Amino acid sequence: MPDSMSLPRHVAIIMDGNGRWATMRGLPRSEGHRAGTEAARGIVTRCRELGIGHLTLYTFSKENWGRPADEIKFLFDLLVRFLTRELDTLVKQSIRFKVLGEMDALPLATRKVLGHVIAKTSRCTEMTLNLALNYSGRDEILRACRSLMRQGVAPEDVTEERLSAELYTAGQPDPDLIIRTSGEKRLSGYLLWQSTYSEFAFPDTLWPDFTPDHLDAAISDYQHRTRRFGLTSDQITA
Ligand code: IPE
Ligand code: IPE
Ligand code: MG
Numbered sequence: 001m002p003d004s005m006s007l008p009r010h011v012a013i014i015m016d017g018n019g020r021w022a023t024m025r026g027l028p029r030s031e032g033h034r035a036g037t038e039a040a041r042g043i044v045t046r047c048r049e050l051g052i053g054h055l056t057l058y059t060f061s062k063e064n065w066g067r068p069a070d071e072i073k074f075l076f077d078l079l080v081r082f083l084t085r086e087l088d089t090l091v092k093q094s095i096r097f098k099v100l101g102e103m104d105a106l107p108l109a110t111r112k113v114l115g116h117v118i119a120k121t122s123r124c125t126e127m128t129l130n131l132a133l134n135y136s137g138r139d140e141i142l143r144a145c146r147s148l149m150r151q152g153v154a155p156e157d158v159t160e161e162r163l164s165a166e167l168y169t170a171g172q173p174d175p176d177l178i179i180r181t182s183g184e185k186r187l188s189g190y191l192l193w194q195s196t197y198s199e200f201a202f203p204d205t206l207w208p209d210f211t212p213d214h215l216d217a218a219i220s221d222y223q224h225r226t227r228r229f230g231l232t233s234d235q236i237t238a
Contacts, residue, residue: 002050002219008176010054011047011219012198014190015040017182017206024206030074035208037082044129046212048093050219054128054172056100058190062136076110079133083117090117094126100168101135128172137192140167169194177222179215181207199225 015036022032040057047055060075083097090097097117106114114133144166148158164170174194180186183204187195201218203210228236 002216003223004051006223007050007052008199008219008222009052009173010056010175010177011052011215012056012058012175012178012191012195013043014058014178014180014184014188015207015210016180016184018208020182021206021208029071030078032206032208033071033075033078037078039208039210040082041086042212043210043215044095045093046215048095048127052127054130054175056130056132056169056175056191058135058188059131060101060133060135061189062102062134062139063189065134076107079131080110080113083113087117087120090121090129091124094124095121096124096128097121098128098130098168099133100130100140101133102139103134105134130169130172132190135168135189137187137189141193164193167193174198177201177218179203179218181205181210197227197229199227 018032018036019029020032021035022029025031043057044055059079064075065072089095099114099118103111103114141163144163147166148162153162169191174196175191175198177200178187178191178195178198179201181203183202185202191198199222201221203214203218205214226233226236
Protein backbone atom coordinates (compact mmCIF):
# COMPACT_ATOMS: atom_id res chain seq x y z
CA MET A 1 0.00 0.00 0.00
CA PRO A 2 1.63 3.30 -1.04
CA ASP A 3 2.21 6.00 1.58
CA SER A 4 -0.84 8.27 1.48
CA MET A 5 1.20 11.40 2.27
CA SER A 6 3.10 11.77 -0.97
CA LEU A 7 0.74 10.33 -3.52
CA PRO A 8 1.01 11.58 -7.09
CA ARG A 9 -1.76 14.08 -7.71
CA HIS A 10 -2.03 12.97 -11.32
CA VAL A 11 -1.18 9.55 -12.74
CA ALA A 12 -1.18 9.15 -16.53
CA ILE A 13 -0.98 5.74 -18.15
CA ILE A 14 -0.17 4.53 -21.67
CA MET A 15 -2.12 1.30 -21.75
CA ASP A 16 0.06 -0.66 -24.17
CA GLY A 17 0.37 -4.34 -25.02
CA ASN A 18 -3.20 -5.51 -25.63
CA GLY A 19 -2.36 -6.89 -29.07
CA ARG A 20 0.70 -8.80 -27.87
CA TRP A 21 -1.23 -10.20 -24.91
CA ALA A 22 -3.82 -11.65 -27.30
CA THR A 23 -1.31 -12.88 -29.89
CA MET A 24 0.64 -14.75 -27.19
CA ARG A 25 -2.55 -16.63 -26.39
CA GLY A 26 -3.44 -17.37 -30.00
CA LEU A 27 -6.40 -14.98 -29.75
CA PRO A 28 -7.48 -12.14 -32.04
CA ARG A 29 -6.21 -8.67 -31.02
CA SER A 30 -9.77 -7.70 -30.11
CA GLU A 31 -9.62 -10.11 -27.16
CA GLY A 32 -6.63 -8.21 -25.89
CA HIS A 33 -8.56 -4.98 -26.04
CA ARG A 34 -11.48 -6.60 -24.25
CA ALA A 35 -9.19 -7.84 -21.49
CA GLY A 36 -7.59 -4.40 -21.43
CA THR A 37 -10.87 -2.76 -20.46
CA GLU A 38 -11.07 -5.08 -17.44
CA ALA A 39 -7.60 -3.96 -16.41
CA ALA A 40 -8.66 -0.33 -16.85
CA ARG A 41 -11.65 -0.84 -14.58
CA GLY A 42 -9.41 -2.25 -11.84
CA ILE A 43 -6.98 0.66 -12.10
CA VAL A 44 -9.71 3.32 -12.01
CA THR A 45 -11.12 1.71 -8.87
CA ARG A 46 -7.70 1.49 -7.26
CA CYS A 47 -6.87 5.14 -7.99
CA ARG A 48 -10.17 6.18 -6.47
CA GLU A 49 -9.49 4.08 -3.35
CA LEU A 50 -6.03 5.57 -2.99
CA GLY A 51 -7.33 9.10 -3.32
CA ILE A 52 -5.51 10.03 -6.51
CA GLY A 53 -7.15 13.18 -7.84
CA HIS A 54 -6.51 12.77 -11.57
CA LEU A 55 -6.07 9.68 -13.71
CA THR A 56 -5.48 9.89 -17.45
CA LEU A 57 -5.63 6.82 -19.70
CA TYR A 58 -4.26 6.89 -23.25
CA THR A 59 -7.07 5.16 -25.08
CA PHE A 60 -6.68 6.09 -28.77
CA SER A 61 -4.02 8.19 -30.43
CA LYS A 62 -4.45 10.12 -33.66
CA GLU A 63 -1.93 7.73 -35.19
CA ASN A 64 -4.14 4.78 -34.23
CA TRP A 65 -6.46 5.76 -37.13
CA GLY A 66 -3.89 4.01 -39.29
CA ARG A 67 -4.89 0.61 -37.86
CA PRO A 68 -7.19 -1.81 -39.71
CA ALA A 69 -10.78 -0.52 -39.92
CA ASP A 70 -12.24 -3.53 -38.11
CA GLU A 71 -9.90 -3.04 -35.14
CA ILE A 72 -10.85 0.66 -34.94
CA LYS A 73 -14.54 -0.19 -35.07
CA PHE A 74 -14.10 -2.79 -32.35
CA LEU A 75 -12.29 -0.31 -30.12
CA PHE A 76 -15.00 2.34 -30.37
CA ASP A 77 -17.80 -0.21 -29.90
CA LEU A 78 -15.96 -1.51 -26.85
CA LEU A 79 -15.61 2.01 -25.49
CA VAL A 80 -19.34 2.65 -25.87
CA ARG A 81 -20.18 -0.60 -24.06
CA PHE A 82 -17.64 0.09 -21.33
CA LEU A 83 -18.86 3.62 -20.61
CA THR A 84 -22.51 2.64 -20.72
CA ARG A 85 -21.84 -0.12 -18.19
CA GLU A 86 -19.60 1.99 -15.94
CA LEU A 87 -21.64 5.20 -15.78
CA ASP A 88 -23.48 4.30 -12.57
CA THR A 89 -20.24 3.35 -10.86
CA LEU A 90 -18.59 6.60 -11.93
CA VAL A 91 -21.44 8.62 -10.48
CA LYS A 92 -21.54 6.54 -7.27
CA GLN A 93 -17.81 6.95 -6.79
CA SER A 94 -18.05 10.65 -7.69
CA ILE A 95 -15.63 10.37 -10.60
CA ARG A 96 -15.76 13.20 -13.11
CA PHE A 97 -15.24 12.01 -16.67
CA LYS A 98 -13.42 14.04 -19.31
CA VAL A 99 -12.06 13.52 -22.79
CA LEU A 100 -8.67 14.84 -23.87
CA GLY A 101 -8.65 14.97 -27.65
CA GLU A 102 -10.65 15.94 -30.66
CA MET A 103 -14.13 14.59 -30.02
CA ASP A 104 -15.71 15.99 -33.19
CA ALA A 105 -13.91 13.46 -35.37
CA LEU A 106 -15.21 10.43 -33.44
CA PRO A 107 -18.08 8.20 -34.59
CA LEU A 108 -21.50 9.66 -33.73
CA ALA A 109 -22.53 6.85 -31.35
CA THR A 110 -19.27 7.30 -29.45
CA ARG A 111 -19.70 11.07 -29.27
CA LYS A 112 -23.20 10.68 -27.90
CA VAL A 113 -22.15 8.35 -25.10
CA LEU A 114 -19.12 10.45 -24.27
CA GLY A 115 -21.26 13.59 -24.07
CA HIS A 116 -23.77 11.79 -21.86
CA VAL A 117 -21.15 10.50 -19.43
CA ILE A 118 -19.39 13.89 -19.32
CA ALA A 119 -22.69 15.62 -18.49
CA LYS A 120 -23.80 13.05 -15.90
CA THR A 121 -20.50 13.21 -14.02
CA SER A 122 -19.82 16.93 -14.39
CA ARG A 123 -20.52 17.64 -10.71
CA CYS A 124 -18.47 14.72 -9.37
CA THR A 125 -15.60 15.90 -7.21
CA GLU A 126 -13.59 12.97 -5.82
CA MET A 127 -11.50 12.16 -8.87
CA THR A 128 -11.14 13.17 -12.52
CA LEU A 129 -10.84 10.38 -15.07
CA ASN A 130 -9.50 11.63 -18.40
CA LEU A 131 -9.52 9.43 -21.47
CA ALA A 132 -7.05 10.62 -24.08
CA LEU A 133 -9.06 9.84 -27.19
CA ASN A 134 -8.13 10.84 -30.71
CA TYR A 135 -5.29 12.57 -28.90
CA SER A 136 -1.94 13.86 -30.10
CA GLY A 137 0.30 16.01 -27.93
CA ARG A 138 1.63 18.02 -30.85
CA ASP A 139 -1.85 18.63 -32.16
CA GLU A 140 -2.96 19.72 -28.69
CA ILE A 141 -0.19 22.35 -28.58
CA LEU A 142 -0.96 23.54 -32.12
CA ARG A 143 -4.63 23.95 -31.25
CA ALA A 144 -3.69 25.96 -28.17
CA CYS A 145 -1.46 28.26 -30.29
CA ARG A 146 -4.20 28.77 -32.86
CA SER A 147 -6.70 29.56 -30.13
CA LEU A 148 -4.42 32.22 -28.63
CA MET A 149 -3.87 33.74 -32.07
CA ARG A 150 -7.59 33.78 -32.77
CA GLN A 151 -8.10 35.65 -29.50
CA GLY A 152 -5.58 38.23 -30.71
CA VAL A 153 -3.22 37.65 -27.76
CA ALA A 154 -0.06 39.73 -28.24
CA PRO A 155 3.18 37.68 -28.56
CA GLU A 156 4.58 39.08 -25.31
CA ASP A 157 1.40 37.97 -23.51
CA VAL A 158 1.78 34.34 -24.57
CA THR A 159 2.89 32.80 -21.30
CA GLU A 160 3.15 29.21 -20.09
CA GLU A 161 0.05 29.76 -17.98
CA ARG A 162 -1.98 31.08 -20.90
CA LEU A 163 -0.93 28.29 -23.17
CA SER A 164 -1.61 25.67 -20.47
CA ALA A 165 -5.09 27.10 -20.07
CA GLU A 166 -5.81 26.31 -23.74
CA LEU A 167 -4.81 22.65 -23.47
CA TYR A 168 -7.29 19.83 -22.97
CA THR A 169 -5.94 19.48 -19.43
CA ALA A 170 -6.69 23.11 -18.50
CA GLY A 171 -7.14 23.44 -14.75
CA GLN A 172 -5.63 20.04 -13.96
CA PRO A 173 -2.18 19.46 -12.47
CA ASP A 174 0.57 18.09 -14.70
CA PRO A 175 1.06 14.33 -14.40
CA ASP A 176 3.47 13.46 -11.58
CA LEU A 177 3.81 9.89 -12.76
CA ILE A 178 3.51 8.50 -16.28
CA ILE A 179 3.36 4.71 -16.60
CA ARG A 180 3.74 2.89 -19.91
CA THR A 181 3.12 -0.83 -19.82
CA SER A 182 4.46 -3.56 -22.14
CA GLY A 183 8.13 -2.61 -21.92
CA GLU A 184 8.05 0.08 -24.63
CA LYS A 185 9.95 3.16 -23.60
CA ARG A 186 8.48 6.05 -25.55
CA LEU A 187 5.74 8.65 -25.19
CA SER A 188 4.05 8.24 -28.59
CA GLY A 189 2.88 11.85 -28.42
CA TYR A 190 1.40 11.60 -24.93
CA LEU A 191 1.03 14.79 -22.86
CA LEU A 192 4.10 16.39 -24.44
CA TRP A 193 3.67 19.77 -22.77
CA GLN A 194 2.44 18.43 -19.44
CA SER A 195 5.15 15.77 -18.98
CA THR A 196 8.02 18.27 -18.55
CA TYR A 197 8.78 17.15 -14.98
CA SER A 198 6.89 13.87 -14.81
CA GLU A 199 8.49 10.77 -13.37
CA PHE A 200 8.32 7.69 -15.58
CA ALA A 201 7.74 3.98 -15.04
CA PHE A 202 8.06 1.40 -17.78
CA PRO A 203 6.89 -1.94 -16.39
CA ASP A 204 7.24 -4.94 -18.72
CA THR A 205 3.73 -6.13 -17.86
CA LEU A 206 1.32 -6.14 -20.79
CA TRP A 207 -1.69 -3.91 -20.13
CA PRO A 208 -4.34 -6.68 -19.69
CA ASP A 209 -2.12 -8.19 -16.96
CA PHE A 210 -1.61 -4.87 -15.16
CA THR A 211 -3.26 -5.16 -11.74
CA PRO A 212 -3.84 -2.74 -8.85
CA ASP A 213 -0.78 -4.37 -7.20
CA HIS A 214 1.35 -3.33 -10.19
CA LEU A 215 0.00 0.20 -9.82
CA ASP A 216 0.78 0.23 -6.11
CA ALA A 217 4.34 -0.90 -6.89
CA ALA A 218 4.82 1.88 -9.46
CA ILE A 219 3.50 4.47 -7.01
CA SER A 220 5.68 3.19 -4.16
CA ASP A 221 8.72 3.39 -6.44
CA TYR A 222 7.73 6.94 -7.43
CA GLN A 223 7.50 7.87 -3.76
CA HIS A 224 11.13 6.89 -3.24
CA ARG A 225 12.43 9.24 -5.91
CA THR A 226 13.72 12.75 -5.37
CA ARG A 227 12.20 15.27 -7.75
CA ARG A 228 14.58 18.17 -8.15
CA PHE A 229 12.91 20.45 -10.69
CA GLY A 230 16.27 21.83 -11.73
CA LEU A 231 17.54 22.55 -8.20
CA THR A 232 20.42 20.95 -6.30
CA SER A 233 19.87 18.10 -3.83
CA ASP A 234 20.78 20.46 -0.95
CA GLN A 235 18.12 22.95 -1.98
CA ILE A 236 15.53 20.19 -2.13
CA THR A 237 16.23 18.89 1.40
CA ALA A 238 16.51 22.42 2.89
C1 IPE B 1 -2.79 -0.63 -26.67
O1 IPE B 1 -2.45 -1.91 -27.07
C2 IPE B 1 -4.20 -0.26 -27.08
C3 IPE B 1 -4.28 0.74 -28.16
C4 IPE B 1 -3.28 1.34 -28.72
C5 IPE B 1 -5.62 1.08 -28.61
P1 IPE B 1 -1.92 -2.22 -28.51
O2 IPE B 1 -3.08 -2.52 -29.41
O3 IPE B 1 -1.02 -1.13 -29.01
O4 IPE B 1 -1.09 -3.54 -28.27
P2 IPE B 1 0.31 -3.95 -28.92
O5 IPE B 1 1.26 -2.81 -28.70
O6 IPE B 1 0.04 -4.19 -30.36
O7 IPE B 1 0.70 -5.19 -28.18
C1 IPE C 1 0.06 4.37 -27.77
O1 IPE C 1 0.22 3.03 -28.08
C2 IPE C 1 -1.38 4.74 -27.81
C3 IPE C 1 -2.27 4.07 -26.86
C4 IPE C 1 -1.90 3.27 -25.90
C5 IPE C 1 -3.65 4.37 -27.00
P1 IPE C 1 0.65 2.53 -29.55
O2 IPE C 1 0.78 1.06 -29.46
O3 IPE C 1 -0.28 3.07 -30.56
O4 IPE C 1 2.07 3.24 -29.74
P2 IPE C 1 3.29 2.90 -30.70
O5 IPE C 1 2.76 2.91 -32.10
O6 IPE C 1 3.80 1.56 -30.31
O7 IPE C 1 4.29 3.98 -30.43
MG1 MG D 1 0.95 -0.80 -28.85
